[in-house]
Structure formats: C-alpha cells, structure tokens
Amino acid sequence: MQVRGLTVDFDTGPQFVRALHGIDMEIRRGETLGVVGESGCGKSITWLAALGLLGGGARVSGQVLFDGDDLLGMAPRALSTGARRARGAAVGNAVGDVLGVGRQIGEAPRCIADCAAAPHGPRRAADGRVGLAPTRPAVPA
Known part of the structure; x- marks a missing residue:
C-alpha cells in the first residue's frame, strides 16, 4: 500500500479546516506498521481517510494505492477483492x-x-x- 500526499479537510460550516497535511508512507506486503501518537493527532483520521470511510463533511485528496487501485474515490464494489479484504481488516485494527x-x-x-x-x-x-x-555482554578489549 502506498499513501501519497494524503490530505483531509473538514467542513466546519463557514470554512474547511485542514486536519491532515500531506501524509506519505509505503507499507510492503508482509510488513506491519504501528502508528502511535497523542490523542487527537490524526492516527484514526489517516486510516479512515485512506480507506474512504470518512463522511461527507470531509474532503480527502492524495493517492492511496493498493494492488494497483487508487482507493480514494472508488466505489466499494469497484475495489479488487484484496483491497476489500484489506479495507475490512484495517477497519477492525484502526478502531478496535x-x-x-x-x-x-x-x-x-x-x-x-x-x-x-x-x-x-x-x-x-x-x-x-x-x-x-x-x-x-561487551567483549573486553
């Protein structure tokens, strides 16, 4: 999975407020990534945005590539089987x-x-x- 320039803005009524500022990362097959940080720093928002699970009040841009598919903006039925499985597994991990x-x-x-x-x-x-x-133990010199 590659994430390139992931940005999220939330609609607050009179304006949009930027919550994520251009996240870039790559996770190769078989790798595990642990995301840690302070409460409210954007860990969950990052993954919910990458998986297309933020509501209509969010504006998401950038690229999220999985098995050659750009997940952003794709309808769930258009995703490959692997992408759908990864999306389901990631949701459980991100919020569970x-x-x-x-x-x-x-x-x-x-x-x-x-x-x-x-x-x-x-x-x-x-x-x-x-x-x-x-x-x-250190080897004596």
Missing part, C-alpha cells in the same frame, strides 16, 4: 484496539515490575518485550 486510560497508566509499572523480577535480568526482559534480540 483501544486501550483505556486506566490500563495505559498501569502498564508501565507492571512492565517495570515484570522486567525487574525476570530471572535473566531486567535489560534482557525489557529487550524481549519490545522484540529486540537478546543483548550480549
């Missing part, structure tokens, strides 16, 4: 994995406690939690 404030606040202390109690040391435990290869 919400972590409540209480869990977010409690997550850091739990991770610290878990890593501190790890039998092979807190550094290796922390590296493993974020998917890094185990650290090796």
Whole structure:
C-alpha cells in the first residue's frame, strides 16, 4: 500500500479546516506498521481517510494505492477483492484496539515490575518485550 500526499479537510460550516497535511508512507506486503501518537493527532483520521470511510463533511485528496487501485474515490464494489479484504481488516485494527486510560497508566509499572523480577535480568526482559534480540555482554578489549 502506498499513501501519497494524503490530505483531509473538514467542513466546519463557514470554512474547511485542514486536519491532515500531506501524509506519505509505503507499507510492503508482509510488513506491519504501528502508528502511535497523542490523542487527537490524526492516527484514526489517516486510516479512515485512506480507506474512504470518512463522511461527507470531509474532503480527502492524495493517492492511496493498493494492488494497483487508487482507493480514494472508488466505489466499494469497484475495489479488487484484496483491497476489500484489506479495507475490512484495517477497519477492525484502526478502531478496535483501544486501550483505556486506566490500563495505559498501569502498564508501565507492571512492565517495570515484570522486567525487574525476570530471572535473566531486567535489560534482557525489557529487550524481549519490545522484540529486540537478546543483548550480549561487551567483549573486553
């Protein structure tokens, strides 16, 4: 999937207000992209716009290419089977994995406690939690 110059403006009545300013990215087959950011920074708007799921009060421009199709402006029935499947999967991921404030606040202390109690040391435990290869001791010079 390639996103080029994705821009979103919302109709506020007297004027349009820009919410996204030219997003560019590429996600290759088999890759996974995690989008993180502050509340209200545009994570969900980016994906809802890319998938053509914003309502009529939004003006979306740019290109969103998937399997050779430009998804912006295409009717759902005109999308390839792969694009429809990706669209459905992305909707579930974009709006389904919400972590409540209480869990977010409690997550850091739990991770610290878990890593501190790890039998092979807190550094290796922390590296493993974020998917890094185990650290090796430095070789003396």
